[in-house]
Amino acid sequence: MIKFGYTILYVENVETAVAFYENAFGFSRKFVTPENDYGELSTGETTLSFASKKLAAQNLKEGFIESNLEAQPFAIEIGFITDDVPEMVQKATTFGAVLVKEPTQKPWGQIVAYVRDLDGFLIEICTEVEG
Numbered sequence: 001m002i003k004f005g006y007t008i009l010y011v012e013n014v015e016t017a018v019a020f021y022e023n024a025f026g027f028s029r030k031f032v033t034p035e036n037d038y039g040e041l042s043t044g045e046t047t048l049s050f051a052s053k054k055l056a057a058q059n060l061k062e063g064f065i066e067s068n069l070e071a072q073p074f075a076i077e078i079g080f081i082t083d084d085v086p087e088m089v090q091k092a093t094t095f096g097a098v099l100v101k102e103p104t105q106k107p108w109g110q111i112v113a114y115v116r117d118l119d120g121f122l123i124e125i126c127t128e129v130e131g
Contacts, residue, residue: 006040006047007078010056010064011119014039017050020118024095025080025088048078069098073122077114080125085111088125097123 011017014032018039021027027048032039037052056064067074082088085103092115093099100114100122112126 004046006049008049008051009078009119009121010053010066011050012053014050014052017117017119020095020097021048024092024097024117043080067120069116069118069120071120073100073116073120077122077124080123081128082125083127085113085125085127089113089115092123092125 009017014036018029018032018041021041022029025043027041027043030040030042030047037055039050041048041050051059053066065074080088089097089099089103096118097115100116101112103111103113103125105111108129110127110129112124115123115125117123
């Protein structure tokens, strides 16, 4: 048996990142370690986790590419499904997300928008794909 359990984002400040996702998207905090080096949010079926860049460096001795708003986003995105994309984009940008692309309807009917979080990670905010 195998299942997708979580995604971990390497961030500058775990508490700040967790608070952003709580406020901007309404996710529930599972915990943040007392050392502020790791935290998790309940997002539904999958956990969104955060590790400090310091902790990541301990695990990845040969280094990693850090995400930041000054650089282009990585070739990966986190996708959040909602019934009201414009409202969620507005809420996210109110809490500091950077708008990348306004909500747009795709040829298959899905509404999709893109923002970047405080650490520069790309987030797709979209409606469910109807099939």
